[in-house]
Amino acid sequence: MRALSVAATGMQSQQLNIDNIAHNLANVNTGGFKRGRVDFQDLLYQTIRPAGTSASVNTEVPTGIYLGLGSRPAAIQKVFTQGAYQQTEQKLDLLVEGEGFFQITRPDGSYAFTRDGAFKLDSQGRMVTSNGELLTPTITIPNDIKVDDLMIAPDGTVSVIQAGQPTTLGNIQLARFANQGGLAPIGENLYVETQASGTANIGTPGAEGFGTLRQGYLEMSNVSVVEELVNMIVAQRAYEISSKSITAADEMMQVASQLKR
Amino acid sequence: MKEVYQVLTAAMGQEMRMTQIANNLANVNTTGFKRDGSVFFDELHASLSAQASADPAADPADPVKIADRTWPSLPRTYTDFSTGPLRETGRDLDVAIAGDGFFQVQGPGGATGYTRAGALALNAEGELTTPDGRRLLDQGGQPIAVDAEGGPLRITPDGRIFAGNDEQGRLGVVRFTEPGLLIKHGEGLLLAPAGVEPEPVEAPTLRPGALEGSNVNPIEEMVRMIQAQRIYETQQKMVRTLDELTQKRIEASS
Numbered sequence: 001m002r003a004l005s006v007a008a009t010g011m012q013s014q015q016l017n018i019d020n021i022a023h024n025l026a027n028v029n030t031g032g033f034k035r036g037r038v039d040f041q042d043l044l045y046q047t048i049r050p051a052g053t054s055a056s057v058n059t060e061v062p063t064g065i066y067l068g069l070g071s072r073p074a075a076i077q078k079v080f081t082q083g084a085y086q087q088t089e090q091k092l093d094l095l096v097e098g099e100g101f102f103q104i105t106r107p108d109g110s111y112a113f114t115r116d117g118a119f120k121l122d123s124q125g126r127m128v129t130s131n132g133e134l135l136t137p138t139i140t141i142p143n144d145i146k147v148d149d150l151m152i153a154p155d156g157t158v159s160v161i162q163a164g165q166p167t168t169l170g171n172i173q174l175a176r177f178a179n180q181g182g183l184a185p186i187g188e189n190l191y192v193e194t195q196a197s198g199t200a201n202i203g204t205p206g207a208e209g210f211g212t213l214r215q216g217y218l219e220m221s222n223v224s225v226v227e228e229l230v231n232m233i234v235a236q237r238a239y240e241i242s243s244k245s246i247t248a249a250d251e252m253m254q255v256a257s258q259l260k261r
Numbered sequence: 262m263k264e265v266y267q268v269l270t271a272a273m274g275q276e277m278r279m280t281q282i283a284n285n286l287a288n289v290n291t292t293g294f295k296r297d298g299s300v301f302f303d304e305l306h307a308s309l310s311a312q313a314s315a316d317p318a319a320d321p322a323d324p325v326k327i328a329d330r331t332w333p334s335l336p337r338t339y340t341d342f343s344t345g346p347l348r349e350t351g352r353d354l355d356v357a358i359a360g361d362g363f364f365q366v367q368g369p370g371g372a373t374g375y376t377r378a379g380a381l382a383l384n385a386e387g388e389l390t391t392p393d394g395r396r397l398l399d400q401g402g403q404p405i406a407v408d409a410e411g412g413p414l415r416i417t418p419d420g421r422i423f424a425g426n427d428e429q430g431r432l433g434v435v436r437f438t439e440p441g442l443l444i445k446h447g448e449g450l451l452l453a454p455a456g457v458e459p460e461p462v463e464a465p466t467l468r469p470g471a472l473e474g475s476n477v478n479p480i481e482e483m484v485r486m487i488q489a490q491r492i493y494e495t496q497q498k499m500v501r502t503l504d505e506l507t508q509k510r511i512e513a514s515s
Contacts, residue, residue, distance in 0.1 A: 001276060003283040010287025017290065037350075039380045039392040040291040042284070044447035048277070048335065051444065051454065065338050066445055067277060068284035071291050074448070075392035077382060079352050099413055178409050179383035181354070195385045201410065209412040209425060238289045241479050245283035248490045252279060255497045256272075 002046075002067065003249035009070030010242035013040055016073050017235040024223045025232075031086075032116030032189050033221035034078045035228075041074040080180050083115075083222035085214075091150045092119040092127065095219045098211025100174030103200065104190065105134045112190040113175050113183065113200065118218055121147065131188055139170040154212040156205040174210050175200035265503050271333040272496040274301060278336055278489045285477045286486075293345065293378030293449060294475035296482075299336030342440045345377075345476035347468055354381040354389075356416050357473040359466045362434040363459070365398040366391055366450065373398065374450035375435070375443065375459070377473055383407065389422070389432075393448060398433050400461055405430040416469040432467070435459035 017038050027033040051064030085095060094117030096102070101113035112133070119127045119135060125143060127135040139158050141150065149160050156172035177183060182196030193200055206212045278299050288294040347357050356379040358364070368374030374395065381397065384390045389397040389405045396404040405422065407414060412425025420432035437443065437459055443451040453459065 002280040003276075006280055006283040006287055010283070010289075013287065014290065037352075039378075040288070040294075041378070041393065041449040042288050042291055042294055042445070042447050045445045051442070064444075065277070065335060066297070067280050067338070068288070068297060068445065068447070070284055070287040071294075075382070077352075077380065077392060079350070081351050176409075178387045179385070181382050182385065196383075198385055198387070209410055234290060237479070238286075241286050241289060241483070242283070244483065245279075245286050245486065248486050249279055249283065252276065252490055252493050255494050259497055259500055 001249045001253055002069070003245055006068070006070040007242045007245035007249065009043060009072060010245070011239055013038075013071045013073055014235045014239035014242065018232065018239070020076060021228050021232045021235060025225070025228050028221050028223045028225055028228075030116075030189065030221050031118055032083065032114060032219050033223065034080050034083075034115070035221070035223045036076045037079055038076050039074045040071050043069040043072050045069065077181055078183070078185065079222065081222050082219070084220040086218045086220050087216060088118075088218050089216055090118075091147050091152075091215065092121070093117060093216055093218050094119065094152060094172070095214040095217040096174065096205070096211045097214055099180070099209060100176050100203075100205065100211045101180075101191065101200075103136045103173065103175045103202065104129055105136045106190075107133070110192070111136065111200070112186065112192050114189050114191065115219055116189040117213075129189075135172070137170065137173060139172060141169060145169075152213060152215040154206055154214065156213055172205065172213065173202050174205050174213075175202050176210060177201065262503075262507065265500055267333055268496050268499045268503070270335070271301075272493055272500075274299075274333065274336050275489045275493040275496065279486070279493070281336075281338065282482050282486045282489060285482050286479065289475055289477045289479055289482075291378075291449070291475050292380050293376060293473050294477065295343075295345075295377075296341045296475070296477045297338050297445075298341055299338050301334060301336050339441060340443070340445060341476065343476050345474045347471045347473055349471050351470050352380075353414050353470070354383070354416070355379060355470055355472050356381065356420075356432070357468040357471040358434065359468050362436045362462045362465055363440075363451065365402065365433045365435055365459075367396040367398060367404070368446065368450055368452060372452055373402065374446060374452055375437075376449045376451065378449040379467075380472055383409070389430075391449065395448075395450075399431055400433040402433070405432065416467065418467050418469065420465050420467050432465075434462040434465035434467070436462050 020036050020038050024035045045066045045068050048065035104112045106112050122128045125141045127139040145160050151159050158169045159166045178198035183191035184194045203210050281297050285296045363375035366374045380392050381389050387407050399405050407429045409424050415423045422429045442457045446452045
């Protein structure tokens with residue numbers, strides 16, 4: 001009875017769907033988080049009888065017999081829509097309005113990318129993520145400058161007014177990718193580039209294609225609780241209904257096995 | 262005893278139908294999936310009546326002959342191409358076809374595949390692909406390379422792709438006069454058998470930021486499932502009854 005394994009693929013697909021929804025919901029409050037979405041596909045079709053073969057004298061089977069063998073997850077796509085804005089009044093909180101990632105140097109020297117702009121200062125006055133990883137290019141705030149006096153312009157210029165004159169301390173840059181959907185999420189709000197994403201294209205915020213920065217705001221998660229809950233109901237029912245196929249196929253086999261007394 | 266085999270063939274048909282229903286239900290959440298149905302009809306009718314008319318000695322009133330003529334078939338499968346529900350997703354590279362038509366993609370072995378699942382992605386070369394990496398084709402059958410430098414990607418309702426204000430290419434949408442002749446390949450693809458040619462849709466109506474859901478209706482499938490299961494049960498009872506009749510005949514003659 002193929003129906004048993006066909007239904008099992010349906011249940012496995014929906015199980016992965018629920019796993020993904022659970023991950024999205026667990027990150028409903030994670031700054032800069034982008035929700036994932038599972039895309040499903042049907043599995044291969046088994047040809048019992050191809051179309052166009054002869055059924056009997058002078059007749060041709062117009063459509064044939066093709067049996068589908070279930071479903072499978074094809075991909076989990078990250079959906080890079082803008083998350084909600086949260087005003088924080090923190091001078092080092094940055095939000096990217098539009099496309100672009102902050103470039104971060106990881107402890108091993110490799111680059112990672114994030115949308116989470118909740119920056120802090122380390123002991124040397126450098127801008128770092130909450131995990132202490134360096135924003136690249138490095139922005140250093142001298143010790144004698146109060147963080148509250150910092151100004152970060154939409155184009156990434158970090159400046160401070162000293163003795164009535166604006167002094168530029170550095171420029172924050174953003175990274176864009178030919179295919180941001182191809183970035184690999186590695187946790188801790190970070191993404192790394194892959195062959196599919198292409199290499200990072202570094203540029204000034206506000207330049208063509210790049211988003212602009214907003215100081216004093218953070219980007220919230222783009223998970224919509226209502227949408228995820230609806231998806232969860234759909235996934236759970238889809239799981240349940242495939243389990244009914246298994247029950248029915250099981251009962252049919254039971255009937256068949258009772259044939260011989 | 263041939264009645265037993267007749268019933269058996271019919272029961273195999275119900276078993277296949279059950280698999281089909283399980284497949285429909287397993288794909289209740291698959292983007293752009295089209296449900297399959299089955300048709301049953303009597304199989305050997307045509308050939309045996311041809312034989313009977315060729316044989317003048319054959320008596321059409323002979324009950325055995327009549328029984329012979331209607332032999333149950335395995336079900337023929339067909340695909341129901343009705344449109345599935347459109348749902349908004351808000352994603353730049355999601356696009357649904359409102360109404361008739363298919364996107365063209367690079368299928369297995371260089372063949373062109375057809376799909377309605379418009380959850381698109383980009384590959385490393387910047388070409389538009391399906392989620393599992395098959396390249397989408399434009400009206401001319403060429404892959405669609407997109408340069409996303411110019412700004413966020415946007416798909417217009419007539420299938421043109423923009424990065425910022427630069428037009429990057431156009432999605433190829435085709436239609437078939439008889440989509441029923443297409444063969445399901447799986448992985449969301451349909452293949453056209455030899456001799457079946459698509460015709461381009463010059464002005465397609467697309468819904469950017471939306472996807473077409475599966476057109477499987479779970480309630481209808483549940484009803485079909487109950488039907489298949491009960492018919493199967495009845496068929497097994499018939500086998501048992503036929504068995505009992507044979508046994509009685511053996512007992513009577515001994």
